[in-house]
Amino acid sequence: MNKLILIAGGSTLVYLTLAVLMGVLPGIMLSATPPGPGVNPLTALQARGRAVYVASGCSYCHTQQVRPLDQDKAFGRPSAPGDFAYQTPELLGSERTGPDLTNVGQRQSSVVWQYIHLYNPRAVVPQSIMPSFAWMFQVVNSAPSGVEPVALPKAYAPTHGVVVPRPDAQALVAYLLALKQPSLPGYTDASTESTRGAGPQGAPTSAVPPGAPGYDPAKGKALFTATCAACHQATGEGLPGAFPALKGNAAVNDADPTMHIHVVLHGLQGVNVGGVVYPSPMPPFGTTLSDADVANIINYERSSWGNHGGAVTDERVAAQRAKGN
Amino acid sequence: MQTKVTAQQSAFTSAEDRTLASVFCAYTVTATFWLLFATAVGVLMAYKFGAPDFWSGEWLTFGRLRPIHTNDTFYGWASPALVALAYYVAARSSRTPLYSVKLAWIGLVLFNLAAVAGTIALDLGFNDGNLEYREWPWPIRLIFLAALLVTAWNLIGTVARRRTEEIYLSNWYTIGGVLWTCIIAVVAILPWYQYGLGQVAVSGFYMHNAVGMWFTPLALGVFYYALPKVLSRPIYSYSLGVFAFWTNLVFYPIIGAHHFLFSPLPWFLQTTAIVFSVAMLVPVWGGTANFLLTMRGRMHGMARSVPLMFIFVGVIGYLVGSTQGTFEAFRSLQEVWHFTNFTVGHSHLTMYGFVTFAIWGGVYALLPLATGKQPQLLGLTLHFWMALVGSFIYVISLSVGGTIQGLNWIHGAPFIQSVMDMQSYWVWRGVGGSLMFLSHVVFAWNVWCMTYGVGAKASLDASSSTEGASA
Secondary structure, three states: OHHHHHHHHHHHHHHHHHHHHHHHHHHHHHHOOOOOOOOOOOOHHHHHHHHHHHHOOHHHOOOOOOOOOHHHHHHOOOOOHHHHOOOOOOOOOOEOOOOOOOOHHHHOOOHHHHHHHHHOHHHOOOOOOOOOOHHHEEEEOOOOOOOOOOOOOHHHOOOOOEEEEOHHHHHHHHHHHHOOOOOOOOOOOHHHOOOOOOOOOOOOHHHOOOOOOOOOHHHHHHHHHHHOHHHHOOOOOOEOOOEOOOOOOHHHHOOOOHHHHHHHHHOEOOEEEOOEEEOOOEOOOOOOOOHHHHHHHHHHHHOOOOOOOOOOOHHHHHHHHHHOO | OHHHHHHHOOOOOHHHHHHHHHHHHHHHHHHHHHHHHHHHHHHHHHHHOOOOOOOOOHHHOHHHHHHHHHHHHHHHHHHHHHHHHHHHHHHHHOOOOOOOHHHHHHHHHHHHHHHHHHHHHHHOOOOOOOOOOOOOOHHHHHHHHHHHHHHHHHHHHHHHOOOOOOOOHHHHHHHHHHHHHHHHHHHHHOOOOOOOHHHHHHHHHHHHHHHHHHHHHHHHHHHHHHHHHHHOOOOOOHHHHHHHHHHHHHHHHHOHHHHHOOOOOOHHHHHHHHHHHHHOHHHHHHHHHHHHHHHOOOHHHHHOOHHHHHHHHHHHHHHHHHHHHHHHOOHHHHHHHOEOOHHHHHHHHHHHHHHHHHHHHHHHHHHHHHHOOEOOHHHHHHHHHHHHHHHHHHHHHHHHHHHHHHHHHHOOOOHHHHHHHHHHHHHHHHHHHHHHHHHHHHHHHHHHHHOOOOOEOOOOOHHHOOOOOOO
């Protein structure tokens, strides 16, 4: 009997000590981490959206933690302890079958896009394997006042009636758009100086097409795919009624690139493109992309899908950035 | 066979024998149901990676099914199956009847009640924060905790009434495992110290300990009893087993934070976790050496003993899976593999290649001793090879695919590239998973033969050896 007490009791005592040291104490101490500057609690609607996020198991495929590693720079600055002050339950996640969502409200701020994507991700990202969350929407004959119908492409829209979001979808999108990293004092993103993306730095000039010093087509395509294709699509054709086409776009083919650069740097909303008014705002990319990245994207757009706008240089982008909005 | 067993265990009445067998049978049968259910869900999820719009309603969406798959595998299948083996081993190695059959039945009801309620809750979206392996709403986890307490009490009571001098090593592992897991469950449920980053620290501790201080010790307990039993020779070194017990106990609880490398958790906590992940090689290699040395010179016996084949795979799964875990904890490799499907391959290598094969080895070695019924050799062979080949395909495809995923990210490819590049590996994962599921159908048939059905009369292997060789 004494031996049983030694084995069962002794080992349990050892384990209890270690559980307190490695689980409970770190839990108590880190629970007191104060919120970082600009980190605020969610609104009631956003908090409801977070509950929908949990109930739907979003964090089994999407992390919410940005590591201090180069490959994570696409998702924002590295997460800081103060970022998690109001995040209970924690949703850091362990799998990245889909992209990290820490800063998705910044990266993809278009409500129109978020609704289409939730209703059926393949409507905007053909290769996506994310589930459709169509049950958070309903088909009605006409949208009630104050509710925008989801701007679905024809192939994904119901044969009659329009699709409108239910309260769960509205809350979820409100939460996703609230996922924005506040800037961290003292942190500078190295990627704004040295461009990120594919390809070696300082590629040999012989590979550069004439008239576009520094343009790397492979890098331009990679940056476009990562940054722009979700709305404007890999085909450059956009989504009719939701996101304008870049193929044959007047600003993209204009010999004067001022408008094109301005839109990429500062975003755009409510403009008539080819006879259609697009209410969905395009986010500004000036804060997240370097001059070289912006030039690469613009040159890719100006030389793809039959477009023939002239090439721009990094310096041209820098000059326009300096002028401000 | 039944008569032979009871003749050797003169301390048992035949009524006590039958009661122990009926507990063993009932636990194994319900566990097998959950294995079939959880792996059917797994196959459905694997299919969704290629056809995301297939059965895409609210109650069949990936985010609802995923925790159902993991929790039912953990708490519906592996937990009661290991408890069944622990009861049988405790009673036999202590040469005494179960302390309380009533407690065993109560435990079985509680385990299954928790699994049913947990499955329904998760499917309806009542998910406790997506916190891995503690997603069941807390009242349901209290039911599971009650099942653990009942089991601990019953195991301790049984061993306390032993008719042997020593407490056999298996019981160290099983009693320890159940008691420690009670602590883990309480740590996980108490809410008042888990906010924000603090909860991240608790999650790291919990998710690793729920696996490594529960399934690992109970599965090792199976090895320490079933291996000597099947081989009719004592374990190579009893002291090495004791050494592995204490080192596992001290090192394992410290390594949880390695699930959050590069996270905002304090760097020293992460580094400590890495150091002790390396230290884990001591109990893992020590334990494995002990098992393999016990088998030395008898490998050819595997051709005639299917239980031995399962146990051998389980031991190798323990060695490879745990060693892989140590390497994954290095920052340099974690940079590539973290967040990728490589980790899904790793968790299947350990929970399947180690724990589940250990359970099967134990069930095939011991259940026929309890009931006197053998499964068909064809069923045993089909089960073994489909499960082995299936899990090989599964783990290799996700390991290779996961590495490509990680390298894609490092090379700055657009994110969607990592999704596209995984497609063919997900197809292979589905193929492996389907084979694994089919093998479970065969296992269910084998369990039926060993329990309530008509089993084969002929003895198939060395499991007819003398009872109590290990005690």
